Amino acid sequence: MRRRPMHMSDEALDTLRAGLVELRTELKVPLAFPKRVLRAADKAAGEPILPDKDARHLPLFTIDPPTSKDLDQAMHLERRPGGGYRVYYAIADVAAFVKPGGPLDVEAHDRIETLYFPDLKVPLHPPVLSEDAASLLPRENRPALLWRHDLDALGNLTDSTVSRALVRSQAQLDYATAQQKLENGTAGESLLLLREIGKLREAVEVARGGISVNLPDQEVTVKDGSFRLGYTATLPVEGWNEQISLMTGMAAARIMLDTGTGILRTQKEQADQNVVKRLHDIAKALGIVWRPGTSYATLVRSLDPDRQTHMAFLNEATSTMLKAAEYTVFRDNQKPAHTTHAAIAAPYTHCTAPLRRLVDRYTGELCVAACADKAPPTWVLDALHCLPCDMARGKSGLADRQTVDLAEAAVLMHRVGEVFDAAVIDTDAEWGRPREGRVFLADPAVLAKVESTNGLDLQLGSSVRATLQRANPSADGDKVLFTVP
Structure with a gap:
């Protein structure tokens, strides 16, 4: 379930900027990087650890919001001889730049994740890395963790592996452009397959009882001197793109479970009857019919985020489920009793956004080691037990909520x-x-x-x-x- 960003018009920002500055002060958001960290970033940008494997022949493309420069993922999709599909999914190799225990690593453990505000972004890593040397920008050679997923004709995952490789993305697309290409017939084969495979993966998700909720983007504007709060629906291609990320997170979780060491994103409260009853009461208050025998997953898939009452229910349900999720560490084949993420209906981990989220660098390393039949790096094992507490210190959820509060106060x-x-x-x-x-x-x-x-x-x-x-x-x-x- 992706985060719902808040957008503000220039006029709205002019009025609310002081409030956003105050919000960041209250949250103690570190806007500037220390000089030692910037020096380390400049040095690392010019001296990345490059892999032996060369995969620059793959015509990868990225798909992100239009202003994004911190590009974590690039993909290429193709048909397999004899049937089925192959998906190459490149993830930015942050460990090629960040030395364990060095200034960049220490700063990342302080920041935990990238924070997004309507007027600016506070990155996890210095921009010389996150928006340049480590970002999968088009026509640039970049070290990456290159996943290879094989799927059957129905979109079921049959095999996954990941290794380090040098890649070179060929195109940078935004969601609107990608959707337009798909609708006007100008999309290339790989983008067409994103739609085809994305739809198949959505069907696979339904079959296993999983849920994906792409909530509308919030927009704050000023009209006739008054603030207005509106919503912009997400595009289908955003959901198909998310399916590739989810598939990779599930594959990574399975690899770590098979090798007996890892960190999962788990969630078990969806099955708690008190939570379900609470959601039933909310649905009733909002005029949403939840028929006896209808599962939570089935109800959610029937709702339309463009309808305000449905959006309110989905917002509350998503918030409830996110609160119930946690990071679960296991080592030495001592697997936890609960390994599943309830909303995804499968084991799952965060691993596809290492430029923006601390834990993804570690899960990526664990999977690369497992696929190479090697022991995980010592620096990964040493940090593993602390990662749940580290991630709990992240401020993105609080920043999002308080930004919404600020906007709603302006509207009212x-x-x-x-x-x-x-x-x-x-x-x-x-x-x-x-x-x-x-x-x-x-x-x-x-x-x-x-x-x-x-x-x-x-x-x-x-x-x-x-x-x-x-x-x-x-x-x-x-x-x-x-x-x-």
């Missing part, structure tokens, strides 16, 4: 005192009597904090008339607050 700031029809979609019942929670407004589509001021408990799933008490982008704490009188 001239409507303080108004009463809105709302649905209670979260409460603090687990902490005692439910007097606080969150409500969903259909128009504008806002999720915000609510407090009961009449001494009565908030009922999860109930419809209420909520009064807007506060909507202040500059406020400390809750920037938007509703009360139920």
Whole structure:
């Protein structure tokens, strides 16, 4: 389930930039890299460890948002003689530049992941690496971890392996351009196969009970002096692209499980009946029919993210599932009791975004070692048990939530005192009597904090008339607050 980015128009940014600066200050976001780290990055950029294998003959292409320069993945897809498909999937080889225990490594363990804000990006690695020397930019020779996936005619994965190789991407596509090429008949064979294989993998996902939710992108604009919050639906090609990444994450998890050492992204709370009941109550409040006997996965696939009530449910469901996910380490064939990611319905790990996420560098190394029938590097094994705690310190989720809070406060700031029809979609019942929670407004589509001021408990799933008490982008704490009188 991909993150949902927030976009702001220039006019909206001009008004809210001070709030974004304050947000980064509160989160203690490190905007600048120390000089020692920049020096190390400059040196590493000119002295990468290059692999012996040469795969520059593969006509790889990347597909990302239009302004992206930190290109983690490139792919080439082809038909196999006799039937089925072969997918080459190149992942940026960050370990070719980052020396274990060196300044770049230490800084990456402090930052954990790239942070995205509407006005800027705070990278995991210095841009000379993440947006240049280590990025899979077109027509540049780059060290990579090159996956080779073989699939049968129905899209089932039959074999996967990964090794280091020198690659050279031939084209950099953005999602809109790729979708347009597919629709107007100008797409090349490899891009056509992305659609073909992507659809097959979606069918495979449905068959195993997995779920992919690509939530709409949020957009904040200003019209007639007022802030507006809107949504832009994702394109089909984004989902097909995501399927290749998911397939690789599942293949990596299986390789690590087979060799007895690794780190998985696990999730087991989807099966918890309390969670399912909570989601049933939310669906009822939003007018979503969840028929008896219908599984959560089936319901989610039936929803339309372009509809605001469906979007609200998917947002809450996705948030619930993300909170339930964790990193699980195992070594020396002491495999954990639970190895599955519930939303994916299979073992899974993060391994396809090492320029933007710390853990992916380690899972990539484990898989390369396993496929070469070698022991993992000592620096990987030494760090393995600390990685779950390291990743838990990441701030991307908090940054995303607080950016949304800032935008919603701007949208509502001239409507303080108004009463809105709302649905209670979260409460603090687990902490005692439910007097606080969150409500969903259909128009504008806002999720915000609510407090009961009449001494009565908030009922999860109930419809209420909520009064807007506060909507202040500059406020400390809750920037938007509703009360139920």
